[in-house]
Amino acid sequence: MTQLFFSDYHPQEQPAAAPQPLVIFGAGGLGREVLVLLMQLNEAGASWDVRGFYDDQPPAAPTVAGLPYLGTAHDLNQTTEPLAVAVAVGSGASRAAVVARLTSGQLSFPALVHPGVRLARYQRVALGAGCIIQQGCVLTCDIALGRFVLLNLGCTIGHDAVLEDFCSLMPHANVGGAAQLGTGVYLGTNATVIQAVRVGAGTTVGAGAVVVRELPAGITAVGVPARATSGIQL
Structure with missing residues (x-):
């Protein structure tokens, strides 16, 4: 990355x-x-x-x-x-x-990066080429964003989180501390990934869903707590 x-x-x-x-x-x-x-x-x-x-x-x-x-x-x-x-x-x-x-x-x-988003050196945030960070986003510290990550309006990213290349967060999505999103993960509007949880590459998390434990790659998960819509029992 x-x-x-x-x-x-x-x-x-x-x-x-x-x-x-x-x-x-x-x-x-x-x-x-x-x-x-x-x-x-x-x-x-x-x-x-x-x-x-x-x-x-x-x-x-x-x-x-x-x-x-x-x-x-x-x-x-x-x-x-x-x-x-x-x-x-x-x-x-x-x-x-x-x-x-x-x-x-x-x-x-x-x-x-929107001019209203605070990103100072002491926050130790790493950005990949092509990232787009929109208005109202909050990133805390020790965060790594890969290439071409999209953070839409009002997203929050907690400490030690890792978002790999081509992740897409829709408005007001939330990623907890030390969470990890694999390449190409998509979080719908108001979706949440709680702290220290990993979401596998290419997985889509539906609007408003809350991810409370690891999700495998390549699925769609919805609900509270988030569960696969078909094929895989979580």
């Missing part, structure tokens, strides 16, 4: 006189929310020059939130200049598939 330690993370490192070009991959609702995040970062002193949207499924209109639709992943790979990309795709598996298609060496994937 490739990580960027927070001491190396500088969301406002570009001077105002030298804006950094960036595009959003994903022209749906999450893409528009990420655009809002970028505008909020710019209001706080960052200098992202958001050029527009890419998506392998063209939107109905030629513009999205006032910005142009620019093409598909193939088109994005043809860029001749360095270009930052925010991958705004909610499903971890779909997000991983998009990242796998974006092969140009000109592309980079910055971590984007």
